[in-house]
Amino acid sequence: MNTLNRILIVDDEQSMRELLSIMLRKEGYEVVTADNGAKALKAVQSDIFDLVITDLKMPQMDGMTLLKEVKESSPDTIVIIVTAFGTTEGAEKARLLGAYDYIGKPFNNDEIKLVIQNALEKGHLRKENILLKREIESRTGFENFIGKSEPMQRIFSLIRQVADTKSTVLITGESGTGKELVARALHAQGSRNARPFVTVNCGALPETLLESELFGYMKGSFTGAAANKQGLFETANGGTIFLDEISTMTPALQVKLLRVLQEREFKRVGGTADIKVDVRVIAATNRDLLADVNKGLFREDLFYRLNVMPIHLPPLRERKDDIPLLINYFLKKSSSGREPKKISSEAMNRLVSHRWPGNVRELENTVERLNILASGDTIMIEHIPDSITSIAPSPELIPFDIPESGIDLESLLQNAERTMLYKALDKANGVKTDAAKLLGLSFRSFRHRLQKYEQSS
Ligand SMILES: Nc1ncnc2c1ncn2[C@@H]1O[C@H](COP(=O)(O)OP(=O)(O)OP(=O)(O)O)[C@@H](O)[C@H]1O
Ligand SMILES: [Mg+2]
Structure with missing residues (x-):
């Protein structure tokens, strides 16, 4: 799973180095050897090892000193000490210095393979755990992705x-x-x-x-x-x-x-x-x-x-269909378990027509703010800050001249339609048959048009 399983073997005895390297290479690890502590330390400082397996008794620098030095210069590297002179105190001291394990010689090959495998897995896990918490709270497939x-x-x-x-x-x-x-x-x-x-x-x-x-x-x-x-x-x-x-x-x-x-x-x-x-x-x-x-x-x-x-x-202004959906999602999200607030159709309409230069982030912040500002259970147009000005053209606002920059007729008409639908609904206190009458539409036609703008479909 990890391509970086590099192991450094440190032992003054050649036969031991050979035995371990043959065995570990067979297991698929990349192996480097050193015949004394100083060389080992130099290797650790200039190269990257996931694991160091060292003898305890060596002339000059012993395994315990090497352990201390390795941990100092490369704290992520796992160190395992092997020794023919194992004592409980030695094992205790090694652990205090950060050794992963302290193994007696002669050892069983399968045992040492297993210890190494577990140590490497644990090392990877630890690194991943640091990331895990952030991961879990932010792991989103599509459930938080609205549109x-x-x-x-x-x-x-x-x-x-x-x-x-x-x-x-x-x-x-x-x-x-x-x-x-x-x-x-x-x-x-x-x-x-x-x-x-x-x-x-x-x-x-x-x-x-x-x-x-x-x-x-x-x-x-x-x-x-x-x-x-x-x-x-x-x-x-x-x-x-x-x-x-x-x-x-x-x-x-x-x-x-x-x-x-x-x-x-x-x-x-x-x-x-x-x-x-x-x-x-x-x-x-x-x-x-x-x-x-x-x-x-x-x-x-x-x-x-x-x-x-x-x-x-x-940008959000080019996918206005998503705005009601997002608003309801953010209302639910900021209601912290209580019944989410509702929003009047007039207020909804105003929010839908805003240009949202800050896109979904701005919308999310606005909804959070509205949720606090609205004291009752419904967000009304009065709660919407002035900075969110409606550009929804009421019929008298529809420009009769086409500016140099041109207009987007499709969205202009849609905005006008949506504005009138919601205005009628508000005027009719939410009774759709009455709202339809106000607009000279059949109930079916009214409902059909409204569906295009409904929060959820
Ligand atoms: N479609 C969406 N559904 C739900 N939430 C959304 C959606 N799009 C954006 N958001 C929310 O809006 C906020 C901004 O989104 P995000 O951080 O992904 O934007 P961005 O494009 O990376 O912005 P920036 O360029 O400023 O970094 C986040 O809180 C995100 O959860
Ligand atoms: Mg970003």
Whole structure:
């Protein structure tokens, strides 16, 4: 499951080193040996090992000192001590210093294989556990991902199609349109969903910090690098890494990312070993990345590597059908278990016609606020802040001239229709037959038109 099972064997006795390396290579591990503590320590400081198995009694540096040093420079590395001179106190001390196990010689081959296997699994689990909590609360397939509009339905089916592939996905769309939800759904729907989903906001960190976060570093490679540290690409191994705000990545880092995408390997900062990872990369941006390419701000080759599977989220104003659905979803979400508040059709109508420059995020915040502002059980138009101005054209507001920028007749007429339907409903106190009469429509026709705008269908 993990491609990084590298083991370092330390023993001054050649026969022991040989016995262990043959046995462990057969098990599929990558094995390196050292015949004394100093060499072992040098190896640990310049290379990456998941596990060190060391003899206790060795001339110069003994196993206990090596254990201490290894834990200091590479805390994630598991250390197992083997000794022909086992004592209870020795075992106790080794554990205190962070040894995983303390095994007596001669040992049974199967036993030591099992100990190593368990230790490595436990190591991986621990790393994953750190991510797990965040994972669980945010694991969303489609249940939290709302949308019945045609563009969203198309996006959902696209997600289902590509989730289980390893293709790199580039998600574009204005801020607040749900790019992160798409990334999470891609992960949750794919076969990698039991493995980590790691989010990196590339815009939040300066270049050097981002580099060491992504690729990890070796002790001493820069001031403050007190110990070897695994990077997020390693943490995400087997799973998905989500690179948010990819457009902010500096040219130097773009080159490094390109290498990961092409070769599936990289080096830690200050490291020499090539680390292989199996990670699905998803990137997102709210910028027009191709325009950035044309301006020379973003590497063209990287753009095409990322853009294997593009998913574009349209702004909320272009999928107004989703607004009532989202409002009801957010009302339920912010009602904390109580009966969710209702919303008058006039208020609903106002919200539907708003342009929502901040997209779904802005809508969610607004609904949360309305939920607090409305003292009764229904949100009324009075509760809606002035900043959310209605652009819904009442008939007298329909422009008779077409401006230079043109108009969108379809949505203009839809808005007008929706406004009148809800106005009539309000006037008729919700009695549909009366509302239909007010508009000169048959009940069937009224109901049919209304259905297009209903919260849920
Ligand atoms: N279709 C949707 N259904 C339910 N919630 C949504 C939907 N789209 C967005 N949201 C919610 O809106 C908020 C913003 O979404 P998200 O963080 O995915 O946007 P984004 O496109 O990544 O924005 P930014 O570019 O600012 O990072 C989140 O709280 C998210 O849960
Ligand atoms: Mg985001």
